Amino acid sequence: MNKIREFFEKQDRFAKLLGFHIESIEEGSATVSTTIKEEHLNGADVVHGGFLFSLADFAFAIASNSKNNLSLGINANINFQKAKSCGKLFAKAKELSDGKKIATYEVRISDEGDNTIATFTGTVYRKGISVV
Numbered sequence: 492m493n494k495i496r497e498f499f500e501k502q503d504r505f506a507k508l509l510g511f512h513i514e515s516i517e518e519g520s521a522t523v524s525t526t527i528k529e530e531h532l533n534g535a536d537v538v539h540g541g542f543l544f545s546l547a548d549f550a551f552a553i554a555s556n557s558k559n560n561l562s563l564g565i566n567a568n569i570n571f572q573k574a575k576s577c578g579k580l581f582a583k584a585k586e587l588s589d590g591k592k593i594a595t596y597e598v599r600i601s602d603e604g605d606n607t608i609a610t611f612t613g614t615v616y617r618k619g620i621s622v623v
Contacts, residue, residue, distance in 0.1 A: 492516045492517065492518075492557065494559075494623040495516055495553065495556060495557055495559065495622065495623060496513055496516055497623075498622060498623045499513060499549075499552070499553055499556075500513065503549065503552070505545070506523075506545075506549045509525065509531075509542065509545055509546075510525050510526065510528070511523050511524070511525050511545075511546060511549050512524050512525065513553065514581070516553055516554075516557055517557065518557050518558055519554060519557060519558070519585065519586035519589065520554050520557070520583070520584055520585045520586065521550050521553035521554040521557060521583075521584045522550065522581060522582065522583045522584070523546060523549050523550040523553065523581070523582045523584075524579060524580065524581050524582075525546055525579070525580050526578070526579050526580075527575065527576065527577050527578055527579070527580060532576060535574075536576050537574035537575060537576050538574070538575050538576065538580075538608075540569070540571060543569065543571065543580075543600055543608065543609045544567075544569050544611070546580060546582045546600060547567075547569060547582050547584075547598040547600055547609065547611035547613075548564070548567065548611070548613070549582065550582035550583065550584035550598050551564065551567070551584050551596050551598050551611065551613045551615075552564070553584065554584035554585065554586060554596055554598075555584075555586075555594060555596055555613075555615040556622045559621050559622050559623060560617050560618070560619065560620070560621070560622070561617070561618040561619075561620045561621065561622050562594065562615035562616065562617050562618070563615060563616050563618065564613055564614070564615055565593075565614050565615060565616045566613065566614040567611065567612070567613040567614075568611065568612050568613070569609055569610070569611045570609060570610050570611075571608070571609045572607050572608060572609060572610065573606055573607065573608050573609075575602055575608050578602055578603055579602065579603050580600055580601070580602060580608060581600065581601050581602075582598050582599070582600045582611075583598065583599050583601070584596050584597070584598040585597055585598075587612075590617075591617065592616060592617050592619075593614060593615070593616060593617070594614070594615050594617060595612065595613070595614050595615075596612065596613050596614075596615070597610070597611070597612050598610070598611040598612075598613070599611075
């Protein structure tokens with residue numbers, strides 16, 4: 492898993508720009524965290540939906556590529572449950588199904604109190620080549 496971690500920490504420049512940190516990676520799962528900053532808020536002073544989607548998408552990418560089989564997102568959906576304007580967020584991705592070419596993942600974004608902020612589901616297409 493160290494090579495996958497190193498790959499994403501180096502290659503995913505957008506995640507680095509947004510301040511996302513990889514907490515853990517296991518086969519088929521990943522946890523990512525971030526601290527909400529003022530620049531992550533929208534006009535209503537809550538975390539921007541695009542920021543939450545990006546956080547979930549990063550955890551989804553790591554989990555889906557954790558088996559070292561290049562996986563590219565082909566569909567994603569997010570539902571927002573609770574507004575948040577400060578503190579820390581965690582995105583926990585887990586594999587729901589794993590086919591030879593198609594796999595599905597669920598990501599739960601929560602805060603420090605384990606309150607659900609958003610839920611995300613995504614589907615990937617497996618390219619059949621190594622990530623690293």
